[in-house]
Amino acid sequence: MNRILLVVVVLVLAGLPLASSTPEFWITHLNYVGLASLVVLGLLLLTGVGGLTSFGQAAFVGIGAYTTAWLTTSIGWSPWVALFIGLAVTFLVAYVLGAITLRLSGHYLPLGTLAWSLSLYYLFGNLQFLGQYDGIAGIAPIRIFGLSMGNGRYIYYLIWVAVLLAMWATRNLLDSRPGRAIRALKSGGGMAESFGINMANYKVIIFVYAALLACVSGWLYAHMQRAVSPSPFGLNYGIEYLFMAVVGGAGSVWGAVLGSTLILTLKDQLQNVLPKILDTTSNFELIVFGVLMILVLQYARDGVWPILASWWNILTGRTERRRVAPPPSAPALTKRPRPEKGSLVLDVQEIRKEFGGLVAVNDISFSLKAGEIMGLIGPNGAGKSTTFNLITGVLPATSGKVQFLGERLDILPSREIARLGVGRTFQHVQLLPTMTVLENVALGAHLRSRVGVLSAALRVDRSEEAKLLHEATKQLQRVGLGDYLYEQAGNLALGQQRILEIARALAADPVLLLLDEPAAGLRYKEKQELAKVLDQLRLEGMSILLVEHDMDFVMNLTDHLVVMDFGTKLAEGKPADVQQNPAVLAAYLGGIDDDFDFDVPATGTAQGGLA
Ligand SMILES: Nc1ncnc2c1ncn2[C@@H]1O[C@H](COP(=O)(O)OP(=O)(O)OP(=O)(O)O)[C@@H](O)[C@H]1O
Secondary structure (H helix, E strand, O other): OHHHHHHHHHHHHHHHHHHHOHHHHHHHHHHHHHHHHHHHHHHHHHHHHOOOOOOOOOHHHHHHHHHHHHHHHHOOOOOHHHHHHHHHHHHHHHHHHHHHHOOOOOHHHHHHHHHHHHHHHHHHHHHHOOHHOOOOOOOOOEEEEOOOOHHHHHHHHHHHHHHHHHHHHHHHHOOHHHHHHHHHHOOHHHHHHHOOHHHHHHHHHHHHHHHHHHHHHHHHHHHHHHHEHHHHHHHHHHHHHHHHHHHOOOOOOOHHHHHHHHHHHHHHHHHHHHHHHHHHOOHHHHHHHHHHHEEEEEEOOOOOOOOHHHHHHHHHHHOOOOOOOOOOOOOOOOOOOOOOOOOOEEEEEEEEEEEEOEEEEEEEEEEOOOOEEEEEEOOOOOOOHHHHHHOOOOOOOOOOOOOOOOOOOOOOHHHHHHHOOOOOOOOOHHHHHHEHHHHHHHOOHHHHOOOHHHHHHOOOOOOHHHHHHHHHHHHHOOOOOHHHHOOEHHHHHHHHHHHHHHHHHHHOOOOEEEEEEEOOOOOHHHHHHHHHHHHHHOOOEEEEEEEEOOHHHHHHHHEEEEEEEEOOOEEEEEEEEEOOHHHHHHHHHHHHOOOOOOOOOOOOOOOOOOO
């Protein structure tokens, strides 16, 4: 939606209560839409972006509503103090529930949310001091500078200011350092962990964020209705909020408002119209509602908002404008100290991995020095990827040790290994395809900044964000992807995606770079370019370990080779010596004979090439 339309919508919304001809019903309806939008905005982040399904958001609305109802009626405290306490209570409850339930995966998580949603509902209905199922009545209206918000037309403004602020904060959050991590939750959790990002923390963060928005909605609801009872905080409403998020479209904050408007309006209209058409007072609206839901889920899986947005673009002849200029220059991020050239960086000592009876890696030892490129080669199934995974903490070792700059890697999770200065790429490319190339690489630099959720939501993170984007741009330009900054990563060719992974690993400022088949899928020219970049990194003192099948690439680039076969180390040494080794020749001739190219120069600068 363009800005002019946005301003028109906001002006119409602002003007509606001022016109005395606007029916009271409309105002009340819009108030309910605003209250629901707050809850659904939280779900947008939690379910739409984070992929965590929660049926329990209505219970958090209940915590906000009951806290203020009880504190203002029984103790006589100000609604503003009650809001603060409500937020604190919600924070605590959501944190504890989140820490427990978010560990559950698959369908156990939604089931978990159902369980605590029901528990909280029955708690509201059974506690004597909360009025049991009768609830609490006589709640005073909110007052702002002496002005009572008892009138629906006044609280309307308070509700919609809250909605607009929540939309602004949520949008800001998604476009930031923590936002990138949150956007990785759904499909890139494992990859993000290997860049040092604690994904479990981010799950709890968005869970608490969504609960706090629901709490604000409950607070406003209690003071608008002036009475609370358990029924609006039950499971039915939890499901309805989820519907609103799905129908509106989880990709945009406007989807939350649209989904709430559509569902509440539809429900209301069906309740009015159906009895007249069908000449009966039975609850047929629920059946029609269910059928409509199925149709929406079938034909508009991403929700209605993206469809409306594309119609709007066609109507106005607006095409998507892609930025081309790189982000503005910004001060460089701090770099970690580098080990002296030639000093020991990685020391793998008798590492072993058994899968049941199969010894995939059989007491392998090797070491890597600063400013050295080492290749790990071998026929298919030799154990290269397993060795790689043992070093990167993806797999636990059966025995042996991996030491990096004096620290044990084999006892650390991948997140901690990244923190120490180990960057990696993946054998099967792992990108966030709908995020831009620039954002994907900025994710790699996550640990080099400390911007938190609050400063991101309040948009006070811009100087730090500029540094991160500048660093990401620098790395992309270095690997030759400077023309694709704003392209969606999923649109790149496979070879370019592999290069993007290298830029992302470089953005982490690693001391040791682990590359899993970096040349796979690259064209001749691209391999040459990649070889040049790796050569330059070596000159700068970077240590690189690569697993690769392309023998020309490996022979021309590496200083040192380890050859594996059936999990054991077959040979080790300079490329020129290794390629003369009879055991190596036999292993390759007995396996995939195409792989080993004997006609390569013994030494020389990196050229790259095809096997
Ligand atoms: N998770 C696992 N469970 C059981 N066996 C496994 C597992 N991962 C690997 N293996 C086995 O361990 C051996 C080594 O596999 P690995 O993937 O490390 O070889 P590789 O040299 O990387 O092969 P490629 O070049 O084909 O990727 C193979 O026999 C493989 O089948």
